[in-house]
């Protein structure tokens with residue numbers, strides 16, 4: 001009970017409200033801006049390379065996977081390049097910055113990636129623990145194990161440097177770290193399917209992930225820049241759950257900032273959300289397959305967040321494809337979409353609900369405003385209220401115009417109190433992961449449909465809930481999103497990242 005109260009307290013105090021945003025510094029302290037790239041001083045750096053050929057995007061989602069690539073130096077390189085690697089270098093007005101395949105709130109990239117692999121020619125003739133360095137597209141070798149690991153299967157662990165997000169977003173930042181971890185997972189999942197590999201989220205304890213990657217060796221990190229363990233993924237055909245024991249690692253993490261602003265509640269929520277990662281029942285994925293399209297590598301590298309939308313209309317087929325594509329994220333059955341439809345051909349403007357898993361239909365009907373019409377327009381899609389919701393969409397999205405000028409925007413409404421009651425603190429964390437996974441999937445689907453998207457972490461939680469008549473904790477919106485056609489800022493130049 002204490003944990004649930006802690007979660008609810010964090011959730012409530014980090015809600016943005018029109019009258020009071022969640023606590024943060026309120027300005028950008030450029031002198032303490034964190035380094036977006038973690039490095040381990042002295043660790044051997046193994047540069048990665050691979051062939052540029054990638055399969056067409058739509059083939060990744062067939063029921064029968066693509067032929068399985070062998071686990072080798074090149075395939076591992078390809079997986080990391082198209083999941084967490086750099087996608088482009090942007091520059092404008094004398095400054096330049098890197099963008100990556102995975103989207104991240106504020107482009108701050110809190111997510112770090114560790115690879116635990118059997119012996120691979122070109123990497124080591126022992127099983128290894130390494131850290132992925134995206135700027136160099138290289139592995140930093142942290143440890144070689146004496147014991148061997150099952151051939152053909154490897155593990156990826158994801159963690160968050162919460163400070164990177166706290167620097168800008170203060171107390172609400174823990175939510176963003178988790179959304180980002182979900183984006184990173186889905187990026188890895190998609191890059192794995194390019195190689196015919198299956199990803200599985202393992203139901204292990206977060207303390208196990210920390211000890212596996214040496215994150216619990218806190219003396220190797222600046223005390224304000226430690227990493228909190230998020231997810232452990234098994235990739236490949238194997239079923240091994242035997243994880244090696246990682247002894248003391250010899251390399252210290254680089255310092256990311258010269259000084260820090262502390263937000264004590266971030267320690268509290270990190271502690272309250274430890275535990276064994278929950279098993280989420282899979283969604284019914286339906287028969288949807290993306291239309292034949294370009295190479296998956298091209299789509300992944302082209303994905304960009306829209307900063308402005310042009311206010312144009314999309315087709316109903318594009319709209320439908322986007323909703324159906326979200327069902328390809330199989331472990332996301334706790335999430336439904338409340339949509340502000342502004343400009344979709346053949347679909348009236350209004351407030352809609354897309355029920356992604358029918359199990360929740362009745363409880364949604366009992367929870368939401370009793371005057372809603374619930375007119376079913378398509379499978380799972382209900383018109384709740386006709387009307388022009390552009391102003392409301394912008395208002396709940398912290399006044400961001402992209403939510404009004406996109407073809408539609410939406411909030412990801414999650415089964416909330418039940419997930420917390422069943423899974424405890426780690427269930428709260430997992431809900432954000434589910435939303436982030438869907439976000440990354442929809443970014444790519446939008447790109448393949450020649451549209452653009454933007455994740456919206458900044459939204460007014462209870463103003464949105466009030467629009468829906470939500471007065472309790474059964475459902476809460478944890479992430480917002482907008483999709484449409486972007487206006488590209490031609491003043492910004494784009495360079496290849498490597």
Ligand SMILES: Cc1cc2nc3c(=O)[nH]c(=O)nc-3n(C[C@H](O)[C@H](O)[C@H](O)COP(=O)(O)O)c2cc1C
Nearest residue numbers: 099100103104105106107179304305455456457458
């Ligand atoms: C969890 C999350 C929340 C985000 N919130 C916002 C937002 O509120 N407003 C916005 O304009 N962009 C938002 N973004 C988009 C990021 O700013 C964008 O991903 C980042 O700048 C990197 O650019 P890229 O997506 O083009 O790689 C968000 C992205 C994520 C993943």
